[in-house]
Amino acid sequence: MSKSISSITAAMDNHFDVIVLGTGLTESITAAALSKAGFKVAHIDPNPYYGADEASLSLDELAQWVDHHKEDNYSVTHYGELPPHARQYSVSLAPSVIPSIGPFISSLIASGVSRYGSFKLLGRVVIYDGGILKDVPQSKDDIFQSKAMSLLEKRRVTRFLMFAGGEFENSKELHGQENSPLLDFLQKKFLLSEATARAITYALGYCYFVSETTLPALHRIRDYLKASGRYGSSSFLVGYYGGSGEIAQGFCRAAAVSGGVYILGRSVTRVVSVDPVEPEYSVLTSDLPRFAVEVDDFPDRLHCRCLISSATLLPGHLRTLADIIRPSISSCSSPRPFATARCIAIVDGPINLLSDTENSGTSEASDSSLLVFPPGSLEEGSAISTVHVMTTGPGTMSAPSGKGILYISMPLRSNSIHSAETLLRPYLAAVLLLFRTEEQQKTLICSTFYMQELASSTASNSDSLAGLLAVPSLSPHTTQGVDEAAIVAEATFRKAAASLNGERQEHFNQGCKQDGFWPSLAEIQGGESNDMQW
Template identity: 75%
Template structure:
C-alpha cells in the first residue's frame, strides 16, 4: 500500500466523516483511521452486545493512552444481562433528529449520501405537564383546534410565530433584548402565558436552561418553522438503524467510493510533525510530508500533508498547536453544558406515548417521538434543566418487533455531584408510567458524558494540522453544527493543499461535486 496521502483523518465521527467524503470527492488522496472496529466513533450505532462491550471498555480501561485520553464517561449501572436478539438492535450513542431545512440535510442531499440511508418523519413532539403529555402544535390548524387554549392566547401565539418565522433581527420587539432570557422575552413582549411560554422555550426552541438567550432561540425556531412542511407535518427527520452512526458510515462509504483508504480497529501508536527537509524516513514524492503516523500492526509509517483529527485523538503536544475548528451558526450558540446525564433503556412492548386529550389524530401512532420535561415539571426531577426523552422502535429499524428503546438525556450546567441514575431515574419511572401497564423494563444503562471543549491555545498553529470538535450533544442542532464544522475544515484543508493540487480542485466547484458527476463516477456496480 502506498503510504503517502494528501490527508489523513483520525476518527470516524460525523464531522470527520463528512470532511473525508468531501475531500475524497474533490480528488484528494485520503486515509481514514479509527481505533474502534466500527464507524461513528462516539456517535456510533451499536448492537446491544456491542453496547455492552463499549460500556466495559470505558469502565475498565486503565491502560496508558500514549496518544490521547479517551472521552470521559462515568457509568453507574449497566445491563446485567444482554437481552435476546441483541444484534437486532441499533442503539445510538448520540441520539439526534435532523432538521428538514439546514446545512446537514443539504450535505446529505448534495453529497448523494441520502441514497445510502433511510429516514422517516419524527412522529410527535410532546411536553410533560402535570402528569400528562400534551402534543406540541405543528401547524396553524393544530393551534386553532387546541381546546385547552383561549382564543386570545391563540392570537398571541400566532403573532409570535409570524414574528419568529420572519426577519426579526432588526425588529422593534427584539432591539436591546437579544441577550435577555428567552422565557422572559415571550412573556413580556408577546404577553404569552407561562404555560405557553414554557412550551415554546423547551419544546419548540429546545432550550436546555431557563436563562438561555433570546436571539439563538429565535434562530432555532425560525429554522424549524421553515422546515415544517418540506417533507410532511414534522420539522424533523429520524435516521434508521440508530441515526447519526449509520449516517456517518454513509459518508464513509461515499469517501471510500471516491478512493479513500479505511483502517478500523487499529490504534495510532505514534503521531508526530516532521520537518519536510528531515532526511530520516524520506518519502519519494514531490510534496514532502508534514506529518508521520505509526499505526498498530502496520510495518510502515503513513505520511500526509494535512492531518485532520478529532480533538480527543490528538496528543497534548499537538493539540496545543492545532487549528481548532470553531463552528459558527447562530442557532447553535447555546451555552455549552458541563456534562450530559444519559440513560439508555430497553423496553418490552410498545413505546407509543398516549395521545393528549385534545389530539384529534390519536390513530396516527408512532414509535418515534420526542418527549420534553421542562424544569420543575416532575416531582423529584431537575429544577434547572430540561430533560429530553427520545423513543425509537421497529419503525426506524432500531429494535425488533415488540421492543423499544428510550433515550433520556439531561444537560448539566455544572458538576452537580449526583450520579446519572440519581438524576434520571425519576424520569424513567415517569415515562414507564405513561406507557401501558404491561410494558416492562428489560434493561437500562445510566452514565455521565463529560463534555470537553478545546479552545485555541496559540495563534501560531502548525500548517496543515486541523482539529474538529466532538459532535454537539444538542438533540436538534448537533448534526447541523457537524455539517458547518465539516465544511469549514474542508476549506482549510483545501487551502493547505491547494498549491500542490490546483489541477485537481476548482474552488468555484463548491463543497460537493454535482450529483450527476458523482453518479457518473460511481456507476451501478458499487460494492460495500
C-alpha cells in the same frame, strides 16, 4: 533501477494528502468531501466500528462497549440481561433528529449519501406538564386544532409564530431583548401564559437551560418553522438503524468509493510533525509541514500533508498547536454543555405516548417521538436542565417487533458530583409510568446509564501548525447537533483544501470546480456504481 522504483512506489503507498483520525459524524462528512474532491485520504479509528462516540451499536456490541468504558470517564452502569435476538437492535450512543431544512440535510442530498439510508418523519413532540403530556403545536393548523388553549392564547401564539418566522432581527419587539431569557421575552413581549411560553421555549426553541438567551433560540425556531411541511407535518426526520452512527457509516462508504483508505480497530500510537527536508521524506516535495502517524500493528508510518483529528484522539502535545474548527451560525451560539448524562433503556412492548388531547395534528401513529421535560417539571429532577426523551422502535428498524427503545439525555453546564444514573433514574421511572395503561404495562428489559464529556479545546493561537486541524466533539443538542456537524465539516474541508493548495492548486481546481461543498449530483451519479446501495 527497478528496485529503486519499487521502493519509491512502496513509500508513496504510505503517503496521503489527508489523514483523518476518528469516524465521528463530522470527521466522516469531511473525509467524504475531501475524497470526492480528489484528495488521497486515509481514515483511521481505534474502534472496530464506524461513528466513534455517535456510533449505532447492536445490544451485544453495546455490552462490549460498556465493559470497555467502565473504567474511564463515562461512569457507565448497566442493568438487566441482554434480550434474545440482541443483534436485531440498533441503538445510538448519541441520538438526534434531523431538521428537514438545514446544512446537514443539504449535505445528505448533495453528497448522494441520502440514497444509502432510510428516514422517516418524527412522530409527535410532547411536553411534560403537571404530570401529563401535552402535544406541542408545530404549525398554525396544530394551534387552531388544539383544545388546550383559549382563543385569545391561540391568537397570541399565532402572532408570535408569524414574528419568529419572519425577519425579526431589527424588529422593535426584539430590540434590547436579544440577551434576555427566551421564557421572559415570550411572557413580556407577547403576553403568553407561563405554560405556553414554557412549551415554546423548551419544545419548539429547544432551549437546554433556563437562562438561554432569546436571539439564538429565535433563529432555531425560524429554521424549524421553515422546515415544517417539506416532507410532512413534522420539522424533523429520524434515521433508520440508530441514526447518526449509521449515517456516519454512509459518508465513510462514500469516501471509500472515491478512493479513501479505512483502518478500523487500530490505535494510533504516535503522531509527530516531521521536517520535509530530512532524507527519509525526500519523496515529498510540498513545502508545507507534514505529519507522520504510527498505527498499532502497522510496520510502516503513514505520512500526510494535512492531519484532521477529533479533539479526543489528538495527542496532547499537538492539541494546543491545532487550528480548532468551530460552528459559526447564530442558532449554534448557545453555551455548550460540559457533559451529557445519557440513558438507553430497552422496553418490552410498543411505545405509544398518551396525550391529553384527542384531535392533535401531530397525533399520527409513530413509535418515534420526542418527549420534553422542562427544568423543574419533575420533583426529583433537575431545576436548570431540560431533559429530552427520544423514543424509537420497529418503525425505524431499531428494534424487533413489540419492543421499544428510550433515549434519555440531560445536558450539564459543569462537572456533576452525581452519576448519570442518579440524575436520570427519576425520569426513566416517570416515563415508564406514563406508558402504563389498564390493558398494558411496560416492562424494562435492560438499561444503560453513562456520562459523555465533551472534549475541551483551547482557542487556536498564532503558533498553530499549518495543516493541523482539530474537530470539536459533536454537539449533544438533540435537534441542532447534526447541523453543527455539517457546518464544522464544511469549514474543515475548506481549511484542509487551502492548506493543500500550494503545488496541488491545479489538481484541486479540477476536483472541485465550483464553490459548492460537494460535486454536483450529476457528477456523483455518473461516477458511482449501483454497488453503493446499502
